[in-house]
Amino acid sequence: MEQIGILEGRQKQIFEKRKGTTQPDIACDTSSLSGSVSQRACVFCGSRVVLYPVADAIHLVHGPIGCAAYTWDIRGAVSSGPELHRLSFSTDLQEMDVIYGGEKKLYKSLIELIEQYKPKAAFIYSTCIVGLIGDDIEAVCKKVARETGIPVLPVHSEGFKGTKKDGYKAACHALMKLIGTGSTEDISKYSINILGEFNLAGEAWIIRQYYEKMGIEVVATLTGDGRIDAVRRAHGATLNVVQCSGSMTWLAKEMEEKYGIPYIRVSYFGIEDMSKSLYDVAVKFPDRPDIMEAAKQIVSEEVKTLYPSLQKFKKALTGKKAAIYVGGAFKTFSLIKALRSIGMSVVLAGSQTGNQDDYTRLKEMCDEGTVIVDDSNPVELSKFILEKGADLLIGGVKERPIAFKLGIGFCDHNHERKIPLAGFIGMYNFALEVYQSVMSPVWQFAPRKGGSL
Amino acid sequence: MKHEHAKTATQNACKLCNPLGACLAFRGIENCVPFLHGSQGCATYIRRYLISHYKEPIDIASSNFHEESAVFGGSHNLKIGLKNVSDQYKPDVIGVATTCLSETIGDDVPMILREYKKEFKNGTPMPILIHASTPSYQGSHIDGFHAAVHASVKALAEKKSRREMINLFPNMVSPADLRYLKEILEDFGVPYMLLPDYSQTMDGGPWGEYHRIPPGGTPASTIVSSGNAKASIEFGSTIETSKSAAEHLDIMFGIPAYHLPLPVGINGSDRFFDLLETLTGKKRAEKYEDERRRLVDAYADGHKYVFEKRVIIYGEEDLVIAMTAFLREIGMVPVLCASGGKSGLMKKRIEELVPDMDELGITVREGVDFVDIEDEAKVLKPDFLIGNSKGYTMSRKNEIPLLRLGFPIHDRFGGQRMHHLGYRGTQELFDRIVNTVIEQRQNASSIGYTYM
Numbered sequence: 086m087e088q089i090g091i092l093e094g095r096q097k098q099i100f101e102k103r104k105g106t107t108q109p110d111i112a113c114d115t116s117s118l119s120g121s122v123s124q125r126a127c128v129f130c131g132s133r134v135v136l137y138p139v140a141d142a143i144h145l146v147h148g149p150i151g152c153a154a155y156t157w158d159i160r161g162a163v164s165s166g167p168e169l170h171r172l173s174f175s176t177d178l179q180e181m182d183v184i185y186g187g188e189k190k191l192y193k194s195l196i197e198l199i200e201q202y203k204p205k206a207a208f209i210y211s212t213c214i215v216g217l218i219g220d221d222i223e224a225v226c227k228k229v230a231r232e233t234g235i236p237v238l239p240v241h242s243e244g245f246k247g248t249k250k251d252g253y254k255a256a257c258h259a260l261m262k263l264i265g266t267g268s269t270e271d272i273s274k275y276s277i278n279i280l281g282e283f284n285l286a287g288e289a290w291i292i293r294q295y296y297e298k299m300g301i302e303v304v305a306t307l308t309g310d311g312r313i314d315a316v317r318r319a320h321g322a323t324l325n326v327v328q329c330s331g332s333m334t335w336l337a338k339e340m341e342e343k344y345g346i347p348y349i350r351v352s353y354f355g356i357e358d359m360s361k362s363l364y365d366v367a368v369k370f371p372d373r374p375d376i377m378e379a380a381k382q383i384v385s386e387e388v389k390t391l392y393p394s395l396q397k398f399k400k401a402l403t404g405k406k407a408a409i410y411v412g413g414a415f416k417t418f419s420l421i422k423a424l425r426s427i428g429m430s431v432v433l434a435g436s437q438t439g440n441q442d443d444y445t446r447l448k449e450m451c452d453e454g455t456v457i458v459d460d461s462n463p464v465e466l467s468k469f470i471l472e473k474g475a476d477l478l479i480g481g482v483k484e485r486p487i488a489f490k491l492g493i494g495f496c497d498h499n500h501e502r503k504i505p506l507a508g509f510i511g512m513y514n515f516a517l518e519v520y521q522s523v524m525s526p527v528w529q530f531a532p533r534k535g536g537s538l
Numbered sequence: 539m540k541h542e543h544a545k546t547a548t549q550n551a552c553k554l555c556n557p558l559g560a561c562l563a564f565r566g567i568e569n570c571v572p573f574l575h576g577s578q579g580c581a582t583y584i585r586r587y588l589i590s591h592y593k594e595p596i597d598i599a600s601s602n603f604h605e606e607s608a609v610f611g612g613s614h615n616l617k618i619g620l621k622n623v624s625d626q627y628k629p630d631v632i633g634v635a636t637t638c639l640s641e642t643i644g645d646d647v648p649m650i651l652r653e654y655k656k657e658f659k660n661g662t663p664m665p666i667l668i669h670a671s672t673p674s675y676q677g678s679h680i681d682g683f684h685a686a687v688h689a690s691v692k693a694l695a696e697k698k699s700r701r702e703m704i705n706l707f708p709n710m711v712s713p714a715d716l717r718y719l720k721e722i723l724e725d726f727g728v729p730y731m732l733l734p735d736y737s738q739t740m741d742g743g744p745w746g747e748y749h750r751i752p753p754g755g756t757p758a759s760t761i762v763s764s765g766n767a768k769a770s771i772e773f774g775s776t777i778e779t780s781k782s783a784a785e786h787l788d789i790m791f792g793i794p795a796y797h798l799p800l801p802v803g804i805n806g807s808d809r810f811f812d813l814l815e816t817l818t819g820k821k822r823a824e825k826y827e828d829e830r831r832r833l834v835d836a837y838a839d840g841h842k843y844v845f846e847k848r849v850i851i852y853g854e855e856d857l858v859i860a861m862t863a864f865l866r867e868i869g870m871v872p873v874l875c876a877s878g879g880k881s882g883l884m885k886k887r888i889e890e891l892v893p894d895m896d897e898l899g900i901t902v903r904e905g906v907d908f909v910d911i912e913d914e915a916k917v918l919k920p921d922f923l924i925g926n927s928k929g930y931t932m933s934r935k936n937e938i939p940l941l942r943l944g945f946p947i948h949d950r951f952g953g954q955r956m957h958h959l960g961y962r963g964t965q966e967l968f969d970r971i972v973n974t975v976i977e978q979r980q981n982a983s984s985i986g987y988t989y990m
Contacts, residue, residue, distance in 0.1 A: 092622055116604055117578055120619030121626070122597045127579025149638045149674035150548060151555025155583035158931070171931075177548035178675050183642055194547035201543040213577050213639040214675070217608060244577035245603035245639060463597050464626055467748035482586050486595040490745045532746030 091465060094118045098459040100444075102451050111444040113459040116248055122462045124410070124483050125437045127244035129212055130156075131252020134500060135332050136208050136240065136259065138283050139311035140164035143204040145174040147191050147222065148212025152244075153177075160500045161285040164310050169204055178214060188220045195229045195237065205313035206236040208259060216243030236313070238262055249412075250331065250438050257336035260307065260316060264340065267314060269321025275370050276302040278322040278346075280337055281329030282353070282507075284309025285500055291508035292353055295363055299379040301370070307333065320344040324369050326351055326362070331413035331438050352415060353507035354515070355423030356391065360384045387509035395427060398516040401524050403428030408475040410458070410466055410484055411498055414439025414447060420479060420498070421450055427516050432473035435461050463487055471533075477523050492531025494522030550908035550931065552852055553878025555674035557635045558584045559683030559710065561598050564633030564668070566716075566734020567690060568755035571629045573599040575616055575647060576637025591946040592713075592740040592954045594752070599623045599632075603639055612640050613650045620654055624665055627750045631666045631758050633686060641673035666758055668693045678879050680854045683710045684774075684781045687733055691783040694758060695765035697791040703729040703763065704817060705770040705793070707783050708959075709800060709856055710945065713741035715959045722960065725823040726814055731764045732756060733783070741954045765791045769817050771810075773959075774856045775799045776881035799891065800856055800959060802967070803864030804833060807960045829961035836965060837868060840972040845869040847975060850918065852876040852911055852925040853944045855884045855904070857958075861924065861943075862900070863891035864964065868971075871898055873918045880905040908932055922974055927953075941974050943967065 091099060097112035117123035129146075133156050136144065146153035153175030164170065176182070176190050195207060207229070211222055222239045230237040238259040242252050277296060282289045289309030296303055304322040305315040325337045325348035337348035349369070351362035363384060367377040407429050409417050414436040421431050434447055435458035447457055456469050467487055470478060478488035481499025488495035496518050498506060506515045530536035557574055561584050564572035574581045581600035588596050599622075601607070601615040616634075623632055636647060651667045658664065670689040672682040687707060708719055716737035723730040738754025745752075764770075770784035770793050777797075779785045784795035796817075801810035807830070811822050847870045851861050855877045862872045875888060885902040889895055895902075903910065912932040915923070922939040923929050927948040933940035947953025957963035976990045 090626075092626055094622070117600075117602050118618075118622060119602045119615045120573070120599045120622030121602075122581070122599050122623075123578055123602070124582065125578055126582040127577045129577075130579050130582070145547065149555055150551050150553060150678070151558070151580065151583070151638075151674045153548070154551045154554050155587050157550060157928075173550050175548045175551060176546075177551070178638075180673070180675050183638075183675050190546060193544075197544045197546055198549075213603075213608075213637070214642055217639070217642045244579045245608050246605055248578075463595060464748070464750060471748060482589055483582070486589055486593055489593070490595055491748070492744055531744050536744070538743065538746055 092118065092121060095121060095465070099465070100448065100457045102448060102453050102455050102457070104453055110441060111457060111459055113444060114440055115460070117460055122464070123460055124462060125249055125460060127249065128247050128252040128255065129210060129242040129244045131249035131332070132210060132240045132242035132256040133252070134160065134283075135253055135256035136308060137170055138162035138164070138308045139208070139313065139316070140170045141167040141204060141312050142206040142208055143169050143172070143174060143198050143202055144208050144210065145176065145194060145198060146210045146212060147176045147187065147220070148178055148214050150175050150177045152210070152212045160283065161503050162283045162309060162500070163287055165290075169202055174198060183214060183218055186218055186220055187215065188225050191220065191222070192225050192229060195225070196232070199229070199233045199235065204235065206238065206263065208238050208240055210240045210242050212242070213244040216246060236263060236266075248438070253332040254335050257333065257339065260336060261339050263313065263316045265317070265320045265344070267317025269318050272304055272318065272321035273302040274323055275300060275373060275376065276304050276322045277324045277326050277366060278304050278319045279306045279309070280325050280327040280348070281333035282306055282309045283329075283500065286503050286505040288353070288505045288507035288511065291505060291510060295383055295508065296366065298383055299363065299367060299376050300373070301366065301376065307336070320346065322346060324349065324366065326366055328352055329413055330415045350415070352419040354416065354419035354511065356388060356426060356509065356512055357422050358419045359507075359509055359512065360388070391509050391513055394513055395516050398520040399426075399428045401520060405429045405476040405523055406432045406474060407477040407479060408433035408466070408470050408473070410435045410461060410478070410480045412437050412481070414443030416498070417447060418450060423512060423515060427519065429477070429519075431455055432475050433458070433466070433469045435459065467491060477519060492528050492533045492536070494519065494525070494528070496522060545909075548907045550928070551878055552876065552907050552911065552928065553678035554587070555679060556672040556677055556682035556685070557637050557674060558587065559679035559681065560633070560635035560670045560672045560686040562588065562710065562736065563683045563686035563734045564635070565596065565739050566736035566755050567631050567633065567761070568757040569629050569751050570631035570633050570755060571597060571599055571623050571627050571751060573601070573619065573623060573632050573634045574637055575601045575612060575634055575640040575645065576603055577639055578602045580637050587946065590948045594740050594742065596740075597627070597751070608639065608643060611643060612645050613653070616645070616647070616650050617654045617657065620667070621658060629665045629751060631668060633668045633670065633690070635670045635672045635682065635686060637672070638674040641671065647671075666694070680710060680856070680879060681781070684777055684783070688781055688783045688786060690733065690761055691764060691786055694761040695787060695790070696762050697765040699766060700768060701729065701763070701766045703731065703767040705731045705733070705764045705767045705784065705787065707733055707770065707772040709773040710854065711800070711959060712954055712956050713737040714955045714957045715963060718957060718960055718962055722814070722826070725825070726818050726820055728818045731760045731767065733761060733764070765793070767793050769794050769796060771796045771798060771813065773798055773800045775859045775887040776855045776879070776883045778881075799863065799887070800860035802860040802958060803867050803964055804830065804961070805867055806860055806863060807964060810960065826961060829965065833961050833965050833968070836968055840968065841869060843972045843975045846871060847921045848873045848918070850874040850876065850911065850915055850920045850923050852923070852929060855879040855881055857944050859884060859887045859891065862888050864967070866892050868968065872900055873920055874911070874914050875900065875902045876906050876911050876914070877904055878907060912936065922978070939974055939978055941970060
């Protein structure tokens with residue numbers, strides 16, 4: 086087989102854990118190398134994924150049609166009520182707009198859409214071209230807000246102005262403008278916000294239920310099943326519980342600074358981390374031992390039913406090898422633990438947007454021989470999958486065909502998934518999905534398993 | 539019908555952006571990497587969108603603009619990107635398509651490519667660089683598709699000696715359609731160039747090892763020889779002359795260009811086969827006569843189910859036009875023919891194929907989105923909708939069945955293997971249409987007939 090090389094500009098973003106070697110830092114937090122076919126998207130994508138689940142706001146993409154078309158109803162983020170987030174609105178800029186400016190079109194679009202859909206707020210996303218033609222989006226938003234009486238929030242998400250992470254920040258910036266504008270009356274002292282949980286396949290509902298069972302009030306979920314009014318009063322919560330740290334840590338820090346709300350980082354994937362995320366919250370309310378008791382109760386009940394049901398999967402999957410390539414590095418920690426709990430080892434772990442701390446921790450966690458990558462691409466992923474003999478790839482839509490072409494199983498752990506993977510029930514679903522894909526008899530026909538080409 | 543609200547913004551677009559079409563077309567050239575000159579997001583979104591339909595790995599490179607590139611021009615990034623793609627993919631061809639970003643800052647891509655060739659020439663063979671201008675603020679994905687095909691021919695075609703060869707520009711059709719077209723051309727025993735040909739790259743077999751670029755596609759050398767062909771056939775009804783690859787070959791090398799609507803339906807397919815017979819001087823193979831006979835027979839068997847059924851058809855203009863003619867030949871009434879495209883030609887072209895369209899109450903609307911179509915659907919109350927997956931939202935909301943065809947099919951399996959063209963494609967479409975009616979009837983019946 087042909088040796089696959091690594092591009093010169095990429096070598097510092099790849100690391101293989103070996104005994105006795107020095108541990109150089111992985112280069113990360115950089116923009117993608119031109120021509121490397123990064124699996125990342127852009128600033129706009131970062132903003133769009135964070136704000137997307139806010140269901141009673143309209144999301145207007147200011148730019149040519151593509152950015153709106155490709156993000157229409159794209160996430161599995163479900164709502165218990167309004168579903169404005171599932172509509173795609175674009176100013177659909179044409180050549181003349183590019184020449185003469187798109188402000189008028191933006192203003193007219195906004196006034197009409199707000200009249201038609203009566204949203205609680207509007208998010209206006211700037212795309213690449215808006216950053217070039219110099220539309221004064223702030224001014225248009227202010228004017229429309231004044232005239233319609235609802236918050237109209239510009240999101241500065243021009244695609245080329247940074248990486249996906251900058252898009253997260255732009256989205257958080259827009260959210261910060263809302264937070265603090267609602268009443269915090271009647272909010273319990275024993276309350277939290279759930280940050281970085283997007284209610285994919287109803288995951289936020291599962292998590293929320295656990296906390297509520299513990300006697301904790303959930304003020305706002307940012308942004309899963311999101312509502313503008315809930316976001317407005319989020320500053321009334323006592324604690325911020327942050328998942329998907331890549332997107333929401335910035336918001337948590339801002340809220341800590343401005344409102345004195347402390348935050349903790351959690352993960353809802355796998356038995357270990359899910360349990361810990363309940364205990365870690367309970368610890369923060371020491372004057373209410375019943376909260377901790379309730380947390381223990383939930384964990385023990387859930388594990389009692391879950392653990393035996395996982396054994397069938399573990400038996401089948403023990404010794405199988407997994408490769409992980411997801412958006413944020415924080416998720417990989419949980420996935421490694423979750424995979425270990427069903428007998429699998431991890432031979433490749435990587436993310437699009439992990440930071441230095443993440444990768445340091447990842448190095449500590451991983452077994453010897455595991456490859457760690459930042460901002461990888463299809464060529465590299467395939468190289469390591471083949472070299473390491475992985476049986477499973479965990480990733481998103483763009484990674485899926487790589488796995489299937491090479492004849493290995495795949496688990497979709499990205500934002501399009503339709504099956505909840507968070508919570509205790511999520512661990513069951515995860516194990517089931519991994520089992521169903523890895524153990525399928527169809528791989529007998531794959532060339533790497535001896536099938537013909 | 540007028541929208542009940544004033545409508546400036548596009549809501550649930552019935553089109554995609556220009557670069558998407560270019561990427562797909564470049565995927566149909568052998569050993570070619572599509573390359574978008576713009577932000578990283580464009581490439582990633584388009585990959586994701588195409589993968590969800592074709593279920594194939596689709597590597598699209600990006601020059602990955604930063605703020606400096608937007609201020610000082612993207613030349614540096616484009617060159618580094620080309621170098622990296624050349625190193626990592628070892629392509630024969632790189633198809634560079636622009637985006638709104640690089641077009642707006644006014645990067646002179648042809649000049650940058652010339653500079654690149656000079657600066658990076660070091661003895662090793664350099665990939666062929668093709669450039670298509672595809673600003674997203676103009677037209678839609680179909681324009682990008684034609685732009686890439688046109689650019690490829692423009693960059694490569696040469697005239698040496700006239701050959702018994704036919705060029706076929708099939709338009710944006712499915713991999714299954716492309717395979718069928720190749721089979722037809724091969725059965726006629728005529729050398730041909732089919733451009734693009736993503737029948738294998740977008741619908742291929744398993745891999746034993748990693749392929750940087752999947753096998754398949756029209757070889758660059760074949761595109762070079764397209765300048766020697768005796769004729770070009772181009773499917774499509776609304777392609778502007780200046781954007782037509784067939785017209786380019788006619789103007790440059792005097793190769794006669796034959797424009798046909800997409801060959802859907804018996805009449806449409808007849809036109810295509812007749813033309814092939816004329817151009818090759820050979821009769822079509824018996825198996826196509828058989829296909830046609832079976833189709834005529836199926837029309838007879840199924841005619842009562844479909845007669846005067848009213849449907850809304852939407853999608854790319856060329857597909858809608860061809861489908862409209864087909865629906866008329868089986869007695870159906872496409873009460874609305876809609877497209878997000880805006881050539882200004884759709885009504886005229888439909889009228890040429892269906893002269894009594896006004897009497898039949900067929901309306902044509904260009905430049906619409908799915909909210910416009912939904913508003914129309916509420917009034918027109920069609921029996922079902924025909925188009926891509928993106929009509930599902932309005933289909934579900936208004937309880938109107940949807941028959942899926944074209945691109946994208948994101949909520950059903952096998953969109954890449956669906957046939958639309960020729961007798962075989964028409965047969966498949968006809969069966970599916972009849973079954974849609976039967977299923978609807980069966981479900982609506984309180985009796986539960988087992989024979990329908």
